[in-house]
Amino acid sequence: MPAKTKRKREPSSEVNGPLPDYTITVAPTSDFPPILASSHGISMPPTTEFTPYVHTVNPPAKKPRKAQEFLLYGETPRIGYEGREMPEDGDYRRNYVGIFNPKTNGIELHLAPKLHFSRIIKAHIKRDKLVDGKGVVMGVCKLLSNLWVRGNADLDRGKQNVDSRTALGKEFGTKKSQKRIREIELNKIDVSDMNENITTSIVSQVEANTKDMPTAAELGNQVRENKPIPKVNHDAKHPNEVYNFEDIIGSDEYNVIWVRDWEQGEELKSKSSFVQARIRKLSEDKSKKHTRLLKILRYISYMIDFYLLQQRGGGRLPAMDRVKKALSIDHAIAESFFRRxxxxxISGEGGSDKDICAVSPALANKILYHMAVLCLMVGQYDVDIFELKNDLGMQPKELTLAFKEVGCVIREFTKPQYTAMKMTKAEAAQHKRAVLKIPLEFPKPPTRRARATRR
Incomplete structure (x- = not known):
């Protein structure tokens, strides 16, 4: 058998030929350079229009050339997007945009500032300006008042000392010091008149600036309007007129809620002890159908499951189809939950940006507020929140705060009530009642507390 011989590799031939020569030049700095923008973690509508701005900054003594700051701003009816330059890592890190000219094989490099976008909620800006503005003016008024009282006391003591030194100088001073005293007395100004004029001017300016400032009640109403609670009817004469049922459960959702099994008594079990206790109570009443109340209870159980699901994910949710399957809900209800x-x-996991749906802390509170209103509708606007607290795995303080935000007062069970429910006094102490009554009582807006000082 002939021995195997290795085949020689043929020399490779140059197919593409030598690479062309490129000329790289750096373009002079201009007032209108190209701009690089990044928006990690922010999803902006594709139709948002942005306006560029430039601001010239006086340079430090070591830099001969004036620096420029660039800004991009765009907005929607509710949110503003602001792009600002990020601080540079050292003096030798720059971003450039290259423009290639195929005719001359030249690449022209342009220095490009890099901007990073942040999101601004317009309603918060307006609220903060009102609150901060009032705080500044009230602080100025208080400061002026303290300075005026303290200054008068200091002036009285200082005047006595000056008068004593002046008298001694006139009697025992040198000719030079006596001459200086006479010159001071000739140039003396009546300070009392000057202080009165200054005080009148300051008071008039403060009154003019605070004339149109909103009151504490108006600021409280603005803060309350920004909270994610259902629309409130402040002219309601009865608790059932305060909230509109359609604002929480739309007709498309209501029509796909099925409770026939509960009506027929086939399966009265529910994951929620709050819901289960009430469907059993309704099933005992055979005098009429309770379809509406049963549908609300079914919807409350869906909301509890949705709230617990987003809590387990730290606010992040899987795709809508997976949520629909996990909660066993209709597509119309799942779509409404995601929309509201x-x-x-934007998540940058896996090396690529992708959109994910998440529940922020404010939206988690919105779920609790809407759920609280539905629980009030089911419980004739007087609800024991003990079982609901256990279903949600929350502290009593957190849940009572949610009911207070929708206008409830928190009360304890009276002795006749917990005796009729066959509870002891110790057991009744763990139960709290959320009662919606007219006139409505909402939590007062927080006020700034003065910082404690050590004595």
Whole structure:
């Protein structure tokens, strides 16, 4: 058998030929350079229009050339997007945009500032300006008042000392010091008149600036309007007129809620002890059908499951189809939950940006507020929140705060009430009642507390 011989590799031939020569030049700095923008973690509508701005900054003594700051701003009816330059890592890190000219094989490099976008909620800006503005003016008024009282006391003591030194100088001073005293007395100004004029001017300016400032009640109403609670009818004469049922459960959702099994008594079990206790109570009443109340209870159980699901994910949710399957809910209800209680964010996991739906802390509170209103409708606007607290795995303080935000007062069970419910006094102490009554009582807006000082 002939021995195997290795085949020689043929020399490779140059197919593409030598690479062409490129000329790289750096373009002079201009007032209108190209701009690089990044928006990690922010989802902006594709139709948003942005306006560029430039600001010239006086340079430090070591830099001969004036620096420029660039800004991009765009907005939607509710949110503003602001792009600002990020601080540079050292003096030798720059970003350039290259423009290639195929005719001359030249690449022209342009220095490009890099901007990073942040999101601004317009309603918060307006609220903060009003609150901060009032705080500044009130602080100025208080400061002026303290300075005026303290200054008068200091002036009285200082005047006595000056008068004593002046008298001694006139009697025992040198000719030079006596001459200086006479010159001071000739140039003396009546300070009392000057202080009165200054005080009148300051008071008039403060009154003019605070004339149109909103009151504490108006600021409280503005803060309350920004909270994610259902629309409130402040002219309601009865608790059932305060909230509109369709603002929480739309007709498309209501029509796909099925409770025939509960009506027929086939399966009265529910994951929620709050819901289960009430469907059993309704099933005992055979005098009429309770379809509406049963549908609300079924919807409350869906909301509890949705709230617990987003809590387990730290606010992040899987795709809508997976949520629909996990909660066993209709597509119309799943779509409504995502539309009302989630917002889209961008995740950079896996090396690529992708949109995910998440429940922010404010939207999680929105779920609790809407759920609280539905529980009030089911419980004739007087609800024991003990079982609901256990279903949600929350502290009593957190849940009572949610009911207070929708206008409830928190009360304890009276002795006749817990005796009729066959509870002891110790057991009744763990139960709290959320009662919606007219006139409505909402939590007062927080006020700034003065910082404690050590004595």
């Amino acid at each position: 209680y989630t917002e889209k964010t």
